[in-house]
Amino acid sequence: MTWETVIGLEIHAQLATRSKIFSASSTAFGAEPNTQASAVDLGLPGVLPVVNRDVVRMAVRFALATDASITRRSVFARKNYFYPDLPKGYQISQMAFPIVGPGRISLTLPDGEEKIIGLTRAHLEEDAGKSVHDLFDGYTGIDLNRAGTPLLEIVSEPDMRSAAEAVAYARYMHSLVRYIDICDGNMQEGSFRCDANVSIRQSGSNTLGTRTEIKNLNSFRFLERAIEFEIERQIDIVESGATVVQETRLYDADRDETRSMRSKEEANDYRYFPDPDLPPLVIDDDFIDAVRSTMPELPAARRARFVEQLALPPADAQALCADRQTADYFEAVFENHSFAPRLAANWVLGELFARMNKENIPLAASPVSSAQLGRLIERVDDGTLSGKLGKQVFDALWSGEQDVDAIIDSRGLKQISDTGAIDTMIDAVMADNPTQVAEYRAGKEKLLSFFVGAVMKASRGKANPAQLNQLLRERLKG
Amino acid sequence: MHDMTMAQQAALLASGELTSADLVEHYLARIEQHDARLNAYLAVDAEGARLAAAEADKRLQRGEAGPLTGIPIAHKDIFCTTDMATTCGSRMLENYVSPYAATVVDKLQAAGMVTLGKANMDEFAMGSSNENSYFGAVANPWQENRVPGGSSGGSAAIVAARLASAATGTDTGGSIRQPAAFCGITGIKPTYGRVSRYGMVAFASSLDQGGPLAQTAEDCALMLQAMAGHDVRDSTSSVLKVPDFSESLNENLAGLRIGIPDEYFAQGLDSDVGDCVNEALSVLESAGAILKRISLPNQNLCIPAYYIIAPAEASSNLSRFDGVRFGHRCENPQDIDDLYTRSRGEGFGPEVKRRILIGAYALSAGYYDAYYKKAQQVRQLVSDDFTSAFAEVDVIAGPTTPTTAFERGAKSDDPVAMYLNDLFTVSANLSGLPAISAPCGFADGLPVGLQLSASVNQEARLLNVVHRYQGLTDWHRRMPDAVA
Known part of the structure; x- marks a missing residue:
């Protein structure tokens, strides 16, 4: 019997605001415990939440970037449960009326095929604090710095059919949220976290199997491993004649396995209801238009433009559009020059990327600016330098020298064309x-x-x- | 000087014939003399009050004073204060001192008011008799074996016994108006959103509203003026400009259309209370008002809807009292569940527990639609009734409560009988409307309250009607013999 895997992802993207979703406290990572928790974050008696407008702006950016509907009147709801690092005894989230409605993205799979992945919804919510279990003997420490940090929970349709597709989707989202400046994407610090809903069914079946939800997936590698482990586990269960239990499972990276966290029966009844402290969030056309006017060109459109207007090979366009900084850098290299953009692509993807990889330096820290690289390519294009001499000039720039023409003159690198x-x-x-x-x-x-x-x-x-x-x-x- | 209204005191303070220091000493002496019997104050800050009075007197001398500067008041112990504990009448918050002050407290302090202390209340504002306070019941100054009403029972008793010039209160289902009626004073619940809820410990967020309790409508107008206004820290606070409430107090009542709902004079209303209210309506009629019978057909659904919505919100609002960060924590918790169970079990009283249970049940999976959602639909119907009614009348009048103050212990074992005290008051909370209670007579020596409500943002009209009524009557000038 052959099995088909069905996967949907829930991604929690921490929104890159300076202050929290409902208070003015800083969201900066790594401060001393409980130094970034105000009366509101602590849930002191009498405090009230006030929505941070930047959070709304970022959710709208996400909707515009995923062809999603924007809910004109979304509603914050309380999700009630007791946990020591949840100060109010409820999390303010959105339930029946999320700010972002159905949307879709087009994913380029590793084999080059395009696949549409549906987005069910994305909603705003506040993060909880952190429980520290290993610091005090016999006690759990509570750090509420993270409490109230804004999250956008992005829920996909169960449209992925393999761990590889799930990873491709997660990478796409990871790239997108950074592209539109709503999340720093730092997975180590928990700014971008994935939960995977996994089920299997007989190939050709139209009904969904019982799913399990795997939590705690904070790297793409873990996401892939956990899903693969879970698929095997479910196939083993079903093939042995048993049934999969709907439950939440935790991925243990050290043992490379998932294990049961809680079953459906043990699940909380969250007693959701609209938060009476917050009026419905009303978004009008003017607000959306204002946000739209600040949107960058999205990766897909940019890729297409690179191919069609700049005559780049699709693979180069894809590589250059992987993140916004690279694409911006690339465009700045040939700006104000007459050489073919293709030359700029070759230099960025070739010489520049090779050096960055070799020395493990991000683009933001590259010693060679886009203007310097542009001048260098111009000198190759106008015959002053051969390609090989150009590389020598590149080395000089990388070591901190500034002026391309001065490097050529001082080292006598000018090509002999006489x-x-x-x-x-x-x-x-x-x-x-x-x-x-x-x-x-x-x-x-x-x-x-x-x-x-x-x-x-x-x-x-x-x-x-x-x-x-x-x-x-x-x-x-x- | 305690027999003067706040406005009269203010005039003497302004003219220099009276000092705030004198007033404060006078009230401190009266508290000393009477409050052991009444138990209306949970805390008295004599030193803080003296300092604030001295400061107020300086402002008065410099000519920098406002109409409230130097007037001594009490705050219901649900408003967060930084110099005294804020207990909400609960063991859960015994000794809890807030690191910040409520917007209302800040505003009244900025207006120069002097805080004498914190007023007793039903635990977390849940109750109609003030018997649910962890710190003991409050006596009604008119008959000390009777309840003062609740939940702002301490505030009402303080004003009735002249142990402060006025007091703040909160009203979720009648908690300002019902004790005002039971204690023979004037209290107004403003339009929802008129007064900031920031720093007012939440009972039921969509219904809670702060307001003043004082001797007269004129005093309420002065105090509400200082309390009202938009607060950026409260997303539900109104952005509307606050009108000058004192300016319109004397407007003529000629042609005022007063709606009398049949449902307010039906079964359950004590006939003595009905007589007093009818007498008051005649006074208003003689002043030029036009009385008109109207109907609020969904009035009978108010209590059931209210007792779903309020507990539902409360069950969530009170989840933060978990023994982890503040408030009561049990001794030697064994694990986190034990910490929760015992801290909350010991910290909350029986009525609070009852409402948490009702609320959590109403919100739980499988019951939400039948209870919470249905109650919200009823709420809309109740609101629609008022919208229709106010197309025809300017204010709606009736009794504030079905009976006068009952004896302590009389309804303690019957929660539903207790809840029926709110029969005429909860509709204003469900609809967000302003409503006022003013004294309109006595039945067997106990005060009777006249309730008037108006459409949203029409507090000025209510204060105007009551002020004119109080110009024609003297019920609001009566004082209990025991504290005279």
Whole structure:
């Protein structure tokens, strides 16, 4: 029997606001415990929540980026449960009327195929605090710095059919939320967290199997491993004649397995109801238009433009649009220059990326600015530098030198394109190697590269390679 | 000087014939003399009051005073204060001192009012007799074996016994108006959103509203003026401009259309109470008002709807009292469940527990539609009744309560009988309307309250009608013999 896997993801993206969703406390990560928790965050008697407008703006950005409907009158609801790091005894979330309604994204799978993944909804909610279990003997410490941090919970349709698709989707979302500046995407700090709903069914079946929800997936690798483990586990259960139990499972990265956290029967009744402290969140056209006017070009549109208008190969366009900083950098490289954008793509994806990878440096920290790289490519394009000399200039820029033309001048890297000078060098090389000249003329034409190399060496690499080739061919003909 | 109204005291303070220090000493002496019997104050801050009075007197001398500067008041112990505990009448918050002050407290302090102390109340504002206070019941100053009403029973008793010039209160289902009626004073529940709820410990967020209790409508107008206004910290507070409540107090009542709902004079109304209210309506009629019979057909659904919505919200609002960060924590908890169970079990009294249970039940999966959702639909019907009625009349009048103050212990074992005290008051909370209670006579030596309600944001009209009524009657000038 063959099995089909059905996966839906719930992603919690921490919104990159400066202050919390319902209070003015800072959201900065890593402060001393409980130093970023105000009376509102602590849930002191008498306090009231006030919605941070930036949070609303970011949710609207997400909706605009995912072709999703924007709920004009969304409602905050209370999710009631007791936990020591949940100060009010309820979490303010959204239930029946989430701010973002159904949407969709188009995912490019590893094999190049495009797949539409539906989004069920995305809603705003506040994060809880943190329980620290290993700091005090016999006690649990509570740190409420994180309490009230804004989250956008993005719920997908069960449209993914493999762990690889789920990871591709998660990566897409990870890239998108950073692209539209609503989340820093830092997975170690918990800014981007995934829960996976996994079930299996017989291939060809239209009904969904019983699902389990896997929590605590804070890296793409864990997401993939956990889903793969869970698929195998469910297949084993069903093939042994038993049934899968609907439950929440936790992924244990150390043991590479999922284990039961709580079953459906043990699940809380959250007693959701509309939060009477917060009027419905009303969003009008003006607000949406204002947000729309600040939206960046989205990755998919940008990719298409790179291919259609800049004549880049699709793979290059994809790589350059993986994040907004790279695409912006790339566009800045050829801005104000007349060379083909394709050259800029080659340099960014080639030389620049290779150095960044080798030295493990992010683009933001690259010592070579887009303006410097643009000038360098211009000098290659106008014949001042050969490609090879260009790389030497790149090295100089990478080590901190600033001015491309000054580097060329001070090091005498200017390409020799003067035919007279090249001819003189060819003369000398032919005079030194009469045997090879004779052999070439007898038909051993692959000796051309020997002569190119020798002249290039004599020019200390500066001879214009195209000119050199042409002149050599003519001269060797005899 | 305690027989003067707040407005009269203010005039003497302004003219320099009276000092705030004198007033404060006078009330402190009266508290000393009477409050052991009444138990209306949970805390008295004599030192703080003296300092504030001295400050107020300086302002008065410098000519920088407002109409409330130097007037001594009490705050219901549900408003957060930083210099005294805020207990909400609960063991849960015994000794709890808030690190911040409620907006209402800040505003009245900025207006120069002097806080004498904190007023007793039903635990977390749940009750109609003030018998649900962990710190003991409050006596009605008119007959000390009777209840003062609730939940703002301490506030009402303080004003009735002249142990402060006025007091703040909160009204979720009648908690300002019912004790005002039982104690023979004037109290107004403003339009929902008129007064900030920030720092007012929440009972039922969609119904709670703060307001003043005082001797007269004129005094209420002065105090409400200082309490009202938009607060950026309360998303439900109104952004509307606050009118000048004192300016319109004397407007003529000629042509005023007063609606008399048949449902308010039906079964359950004590006939003596009905007689007093009818007498008051005649007075208003003689002043030029036009009386008109109307109907509020869904009135009978108010109590059931209220006793779903209020407990539902309360069950959630009171979840924060878990023994983890503040408030009562049990001794030697074994684990987190034990911490929750015993801290809450010990910290909350029986009525609070009853409402948490009712509320959690009404919100639970499978019951939500039948209870909470249905109650919200009823709420809309009740609101619609008022909208229709106010198309035809300017104010609606009736009794504040079905009976006068009952004896302590009389309804303690019968929660439903107790809840029926709110029969005429909860509709204003469900609809968000302003409503006022003013004294309109006595039955067997106990005060009777006249309730008037109006459409949203029409507090000025209510204060105007009561002020004119109080110009024609003297029920509001009566004082209990025991504290005279």
